[in-house]
Amino acid sequence: MVNDIISIDAERMIDGRGGPAVEPARVVIQGERISAAGPADRIKAPEGARRISLGARTLLPGLIDAHVHLKGWRSSNPDDVLITPHPLAALRAAADCRKLLHAGFTTVRDCGGCLGPHLRDAIAAKEIPGPRILTAYRGLSQTGRVKKVTWALDITPLRQEVDGIDDCVRVVREQIGLGADLIKVSITGRVYAPQSDPGQTAYTSEEIQAIVKEAHRMGRRVAAHAQATQGIKNGILGGVDSIEHGIYLDEEACQWMRERNTVLVPTLAYFYRIATLGEGLGSPAYAVRKAKEVVEAHMKSFALAMRMGITIGMGTDFEGSALFPHGENGAEFDLMVDGGMAERDVIVAATATNAAILGIEQKVGTIETGKLADLIAVPGNPLKQISALRQVEFVMQEGRIARCRIEGVPEDLL
C-alpha cells in the first residue's frame, strides 16, 4: 500500500555512495520515496509507521543492469529467432522482466530490441512486474555487419541497418520517434556473428559523429557497441557516451575516455560464458572460438580501465537464453571482483554509477532522502562476499514490495 509510511530496519545498509556500511540501519519510506535513511539510533520511525525488520541482512539500492536485451530469446543459436513467433518472444521477455526484478534489478537499460518500448510502458503502467526500462529500441548497425533476413523485417528485431550520414541522422530521429530513450550504435564487428570480427570497425568517423550529434541534439545519450581498439577510439573521438564491451582497450583510449568522460560498460560475463559454457549450450562454433580468443584480453582491459581511473558501470548483455539468463545477471559481479575490483566499487558500479550512466541519478541509484524507494535486501555482507548479491530476498520498487522471502513482514504490505 503505497500511502503507508514504512520503516525498515536492517543489520547493515550500503547506500551506494561508496562509503562505509551503516550498522545497524533504518530507512523510512513515505509513499514512493525515501524520507529518511541512516543509523538506526539516529533515524526515528515516525508514529504509525509500518515496521519491517530485515534482521541479519544488508539493505542496498535496487540494482541496475546497464546492458541487457529484452528479446525473449531461449536459444543460443541466433538463427532460431526465425522460427520463434513474435508474441511468444514477447511473453518470454515479460517473464524475463519479472525474473530481473525478483533478482533485485529495479532498473535496466535495454541496449537494442523491438520489444523495449512496449515492455517499458506496460511495466510503468504497473500492468506487468519488471524493472524500470530505458530502451534503445533498435540499435543502428551498418549494412552487412550481421546476417540479414530480407524477407521479414520483424525477425531482425535487434537492430536497424542504416548507412551514410543523412540516413543515419534520419534513423536516429526515427528510433526516437518510435520510443527510444537512448541510441545504440554498433561501431565494431562482433563475436556472435559469423561474418564479422571484433577487430573490424563499423561506420566511418563521420557517420559516428553525425549519429552522436543528432542524438545529443534530441536529448538522447549514445551507447556504442565497441570491441576492438580502433573502433573504440573512433567512438570516443566521435563523442559517444559509453563504450559497451571494450574488449581491447589501450592506454591512449583510456586517457581519451577519462578526458571526455566516456564511460565503460564491460559486460565481462557475456564473453566468459560463451567461452566456458557456449559449447554445451548450443552456441555456434564461430562464437565459442572467438569468445575464447578475447576473454583474456577483456580482463586485461578491465584492469587497465580501473588503473586509468575510467568510470566503469555494470552490464551483462544478457538476453534470456540459457547461456545469458535473465535473473542471473549477478554473475557479472563475481567476474568484476575476480578482475580486481573491490566489492564496494562493484556495488557502486551497479547502483550510483549506472544511474548516472542512464541519466537518472536524481531519481535512483543510492539510498538517500528524496530518492525513489528502490531497495533490495540480501543475506550477510556483500562487502565481504559479493555473491550475496545473487541471493536477493527482498525487493522494493518505488515504495511497493515487489518480492519478499522474509518472514514477519505484514501480509497487507505484500
Ligand SMILES: [Zn+2]
Ligand atoms: Zn548488447
